[in-house]
Every structure is written in structure tokens, then in C-alpha cells.
Amino acid sequence: MRVRSIPLGAFILGLFVAAYLGLTSVEVTQVNDKALHFLTFFVLTLTFYWILDTTRRRALNFTLLIVTFGLGLGSEGLQAFLPNGREFDLLDIAANVVGSLLAVGLCTIYHKRMLDRRRRAKGYGVMQQGEVGGDIEMGAQESGVTGEDLGEGSTDGDGHLTPSSGADEGVDGKK
Numbered sequence: 001m002r003v004r005s006i007p008l009g010a011f012i013l014g015l016f017v018a019a020y021l022g023l024t025s026v027e028v029t030q031v032n033d034k035a036l037h038f039l040t041f042f043v044l045t046l047t048f049y050w051i052l053d054t055t056r057r058r059a060l061n062f063t064l065l066i067v068t069f070g071l072g073l074g075s076e077g078l079q080a081f082l083p084n085g086r087e088f089d090l091l092d093i094a095a096n097v098v099g100s101l102l103a104v105g106l107c108t109i110y111h112k113r114m115l116d117r118r119r120r121a122k123g124y125g126v127m128q129q130g131e132v133g134g135d136i137e138m139g140a141q142e143s144g145v146t147g148e149d150l151g152e153g154s155t156d157g158d159g160h161l162t163p164s165s166g167a168d169e170g171v172d173g174k175k
Helices: 004-023 032-050 058-080 092-124
Strands: none
Touching: 004 032, 004 092, 032 058, 032 092, 058 092
8 A cells, every 4th residue: 555645635635724723712704614614625535545655445435534524523522622712513523424425426436437437447347136157256157158058068277078978978078
């Protein structure tokens, strides 16, 4: 698991700006407080999601745990204890969580599409349910036709023919 430096730098910068605006007595009067919470956590979540180069599920879990719940809930809880003139507000928490969840949703959709494009470029395709060929992991071949259907004898692993092979075939599978 490697760390991407550009999203890390953007996250740290955003975190310092959010901490300064949220934990000091600075008031931003031109902007709606809830919109600022929403936008801040949208950006923090968007940058945090891409810090670790890991699986989609792991990135999702880390982001939800650390940013959405840790920072989203923790920042409002911290405001209640600091003497900065700010008060605990459940609507601020709701704006934090909604902004964060929207960013997580967009990131996971994009991440999934990115991985699908990468798989298609490598030639891996996703088999649709009911597609001819069945489940390859369960032993079915892609064409859906087994060697026995083609009149070829099957072997038991040691090179010996199994009873399902033709009686007039030799050891090498030829007549």
C-alpha cells in the first residue's frame, strides 16, 4: 500500500484550513455555516479517499472511519469543549456527514469505473449471469463445451483414460 503525495498534501492543507476556521473564534459571515461545513467535509473526504493506493473497499472503510465519523463527529465534539465561542450543533454534524458521504459515493463510483476500464484494457471481461460458459472457477470452460462433448477422452491426471472415454480409444486419446 503506497501513499500518494499530492492528495496527502491537499488533505493536510485542507485539514489545517478547516481546523483554523472551525476551532478558532474566526467567523465567516458571508457564507452559510451549513454550506461551509458541507463543502469543507466534501473536499476533505475527496482528498483523503485518494491518499492510499489500495483496494476500493479498504479506501472506503478508511475514509468513512477517519473522515466521516472521526473528523465529522469529532470536530463538533471538540468545539463544545474549547472556549472559542462556538457551540455544539447537530445540524453542523449532519452537514459534515452529508458532504462526506456524497464525496465517498462519487469517489467509489469513479474508482469502480476506473478499475473496470483497467480490467477491460487488460482483456479481462466480466461474465454476466446466465452467459454461456457458466462459472469458470467451478470447472466449466468458456465455450461451454467440454472435451467429452467433442469426443475427446478425459484423463484422471495420471494420463489414464477415465471410463467416460470411448472404449476404442488408446492411451493417447486417438482411435
